[in-house]
Amino acid sequence: MEDVHFGTDGWRAIIGEGFTENNLVRTAEAAAKVFREDALAAGRTTDNLGTIIVGHDCRVDAHRFAALTAEVVAAEGFTVLLTSDYCPTPTLCWSVAHNPEAVGGIMLTSSHNPAEYLGVKLRMADGGASPKEFTDRVEAALPAQPTQARGNFAETDLMTPYLEALTELVDVEAIRKAGLRVVIDPLFGAGRLYLAQLLRSMNVEVVEIHNAADPTFEGLHPEPVPPWVDEGLAKVHELGYDALFINDGDADRIGGGDSQGNFVNPHRIITLITEHMVRDRGETGRVVSTVTASAMLDRMCRRLGLELVSTPVGFKWIYGEMVKGGVLLGGEESGGIGLPGHVKERDGLLMALLLTEMMAQKGKDLGKLVADMLAEVGALEFARRGVALTPEGINHFKTDIMPSYETDVFGGKKVLGYDRRDGVKLLLEDDAWVMMRPSGTEPLVRVYAEAETTDEVDALLNAAEAVVKGE
Numbered sequence: 001m002e003d004v005h006f007g008t009d010g011w012r013a014i015i016g017e018g019f020t021e022n023n024l025v026r027t028a029e030a031a032a033k034v035f036r037e038d039a040l041a042a043g044r045t046t047d048n049l050g051t052i053i054v055g056h057d058c059r060v061d062a063h064r065f066a067a068l069t070a071e072v073v074a075a076e077g078f079t080v081l082l083t084s085d086y087c088p089t090p091t092l093c094w095s096v097a098h099n100p101e102a103v104g105g106i107m108l109t110s111s112h113n114p115a116e117y118l119g120v121k122l123r124m125a126d127g128g129a130s131p132k133e134f135t136d137r138v139e140a141a142l143p144a145q146p147t148q149a150r151g152n153f154a155e156t157d158l159m160t161p162y163l164e165a166l167t168e169l170v171d172v173e174a175i176r177k178a179g180l181r182v183v184i185d186p187l188f189g190a191g192r193l194y195l196a197q198l199l200r201s202m203n204v205e206v207v208e209i210h211n212a213a214d215p216t217f218e219g220l221h222p223e224p225v226p227p228w229v230d231e232g233l234a235k236v237h238e239l240g241y242d243a244l245f246i247n248d249g250d251a252d253r254i255g256g257g258d259s260q261g262n263f264v265n266p267h268r269i270i271t272l273i274t275e276h277m278v279r280d281r282g283e284t285g286r287v288v289s290t291v292t293a294s295a296m297l298d299r300m301c302r303r304l305g306l307e308l309v310s311t312p313v314g315f316k317w318i319y320g321e322m323v324k325g326g327v328l329l330g331g332e333e334s335g336g337i338g339l340p341g342h343v344k345e346r347d348g349l350l351m352a353l354l355l356t357e358m359m360a361q362k363g364k365d366l367g368k369l370v371a372d373m374l375a376e377v378g379a380l381e382f383a384r385r386g387v388a389l390t391p392e393g394i395n396h397f398k399t400d401i402m403p404s405y406e407t408d409v410f411g412g413k414k415v416l417g418y419d420r421r422d423g424v425k426l427l428l429e430d431d432a433w434v435m436m437r438p439s440g441t442e443p444l445v446r447v448y449a450e451a452e453t454t455d456e457v458d459a460l461l462n463a464a465e466a467v468v469k470g471e
Contacts, residue, residue, distance in 0.1 A: 004142055006135035008440030012110040012119030015060060019118045021068065025146035027120055030138045032076035035104045037137075042103075045096040050103035051079040052467035055092030055205035057109040057190040057250045059118045060215040062086065066108045067153070069120075071126065073106065074151025084155040088190045088251030089121060090338075090347035091162045096305065097127030098161075099344045109190070112334075113442070115216050121250075127345035128323065129316040141257040144263050163198055166350055169342060170357040172202055178360035181205040181241040183257070184352075185232035187222040188214055191251030204356065209235055222248050224255030224335050224348075226263055237261030242359055243366035245352040252346035253335035256355065258367030266335035267294035267382050267450075268370055273337060273351065274329055275373060276358045278304045280339040285328030288321040291422050292333040292384075292448050295431040299377040313437060321345050333382070333448070380431065381454045385461055386444040387468045397445055397468055398438055405467065410434060411417070411460035413451075434460040436468055 004011050004027050005019075011027060013019040039049045050075050056066035066082055072196020074080040079101065083092070089107050096105040105126050110117035122130040122138065181299050182199060184206055186192035209232060210220065221228050224246035236244035236257045244257030256264035262372040270289065274297065277283045286358075287301050288309045301308040311317035315338070318330035322340040328333070331337035336346035359365060364372070389397065392422070402424050408415055410426050410436065419425040423446075432451035439446050445468045449460035 004139065007453075009111070009129060009316065010109075010119050010121035012113055012117050014116050014269060015118050021065075022146045024065055024069060024120070024393060025072050026142050026406075027138070028072040029076070029143060029147050030141035031106060031120075031122055032073040032078065033141050034134065034137045035078070036076055044103075045186040046077060049077045049079075051081060051099060051101040053081045053083075053092060053096050053102055053105045053158070054153075055083045055087045055089070055105065055107045057089075058086045058188060058192070058213070058215060059110065059115065062108055062118065065118065069106055069108065070153035071150040072147065074153045075147070075149035076151075076153050078103075080151070080153035081156045082153050085159065086190050087158050088194070088247075088347075088349060090252050090345055091158050093127035093345040094162050094165065094343045095158045095241075096123055098165075098446055106248070109441045111250050112221065112248040112253065113368050121346070126323075128319040131316055131320065149369065158281065159194065160406055163194065166353060167201070169350060170353045171361065174360040175356055176203040177233070178363070179203075180356060180359055181239070182356070183232060183236040183239065183241050183244045184208045185210050185229065185235075185244065185246045186251065187220055187224070187228060187246065187248065188212065188217040188253055189222045189247055189249035191247035191349055194251075195245065195247065195352055198349070198353065199356065202356075205240060207235065207241070224248050224253055225265075229255055229257065229263060231429065233261040234259045234265060236366055243355065244353070247348040247352075248335065250349045254337065254348040254351040255335050256303070256366060258370065259365055260367060262367065262368055264366060265382055266331070266333055266337070267296060267380075268373070269335070269351065269355070270294070270329075270331040270337055271296045271300045271377065272358065272373055273354055274300055274306070275304070275353060277328055278306070280358065280361055283328055286321070286326050288318045288327055288330040290317065290332045290438050291419055291425055292435060293331075294333070294380060294382060294450055296377050296380050300373075303377070314440065315346055315379065329402075333384075342467050380450050380452060381457050382448070382450045383454070383461060384448040384467065386439065386442065386446055387465050388444055389468070391443070394438055394443065394445060396470065397436075401467065401470070402436065411449075411456070413456075413460070432456065432460070434464050436464050
């Protein structure tokens with residue numbers, strides 16, 4: 001049996017290779033045993049362990065795999081509810097959080113990974129991401145061989161109550177009156193049809209692309225970043241619509257585009273939504289983002305008088321801050337943004353609705369909102385790359401480079417300081433920065449950079465790539 005390891009957010013592997021029925025059954029049984037231990041420790045009995053909800057995305061055979069998971073978990077004594085159709089990860093999380101009998105959730109998805117991958121995300125009773133302590137226990141509980149025990153489960157409609165809940169979070173009347181037009185690109189993922197349905201119910205004119213039931217994804221990676229978003233950007237430019245909204249494979253992330261076909265990256269979306277929550281909706285609280293957050297968000301938070309908390313990469317760290325309370329919003333550079341008042345998890349559909357609300361209330365398209373925001377806080381450009389290395393190369397980077405790398409000048413910029421909480425981040429002059437960290441989900445080292453111009457960003461990424469490769 002191949003090892004099962006939980007990375008930044010879940011376990012992922014190629015279907016038919018690492019992701020097999022046997023490995024899935026082993027993982028489901030181990031997760032159920034840990035959920036069972038916690039349920040009993042919390043005062044539940046073997047006759048009333050509580051409910052576990054199982055969801056899945058649009059990958060090949062995902063519903064069949066989810067049903068198998070449900071059978072294995074039910075054999076451990078839980079009441080198990082399985083989504084009757086594909087659903088976004090935030091739907092599963094919201095459903096768990098709003099079911100008083102639910103003690104956890106299991107989502108079959110591999111998020112932004114290519115179509116040939118599938119995986120498992122585990123969610124806590126409040127819908128939040130499973131902390132490392134929990135997934136470490138699951139890994140330790142993995143049996144050597146898959147169990148043959150199976151139990152009964154029930155299928156249920158998770159989507160209708162979730163979509164109704166989303167409409168209660170935004171100013172529907174303002175959106176109805178605004179006459180907005182948007183392009184939606186779900187990248188063949190679990191947000192397909194659902195976001196379009198919501199917006200059309202609010203009188204928004206919608207053109208949706210890449211929304212077929214096609215588990216090959218036509219070769220696209222369901223990640224809301226270039227080049228996978230290029231067709232959506234071309235379509236919104238062609239039509240001249242107010243905005244493009246892009247979701248990833250399980251619809252917990254968002255990217256955007258404006259009427260000119262310019263990509264609106266998650267850094268700008270997080271900054272915009274933070275501004276909207278405070279200035280337009282009158283809310284307040286701490287803002288939590290990862291160490292890869294833009295300096296634009298820091299500038300906006302200082303203007304709004306908000307505390308900005310920085311965490312390592314991975315929404316589970318943001319979730320940890322949300323559990324403490326007092327958090328307005330949490331977001332990461334990959335496009336995962338969440339409001340803990342809704343659910344302590346990312347929600348790409350809700351973020352699209354909030355941007356729609358902002359456009360409606362201000363009478364401006366997404367491009368104008370971004371331009372106004374940049375005029376206030378100053379424009380910074382951002383990009384990241386994945387540097388593929390051999391396992392030996394990744395290990396060399398982790399052990400020999402990352403812990404001790406130092407230099408006075410990097411990519412032509414003076415180095416002002418370091419942050420080693422997650423990989424190594426170099427803080428540079430002019431609010432620029434560059435970061436190198438091993439991926440928690442893929443055999444890569446990721447390099448990130450932000451600076452005032454795209455040329456400066458490219459220079460920083462090139463320099464970082466050379467360091468990572470040991471050149």
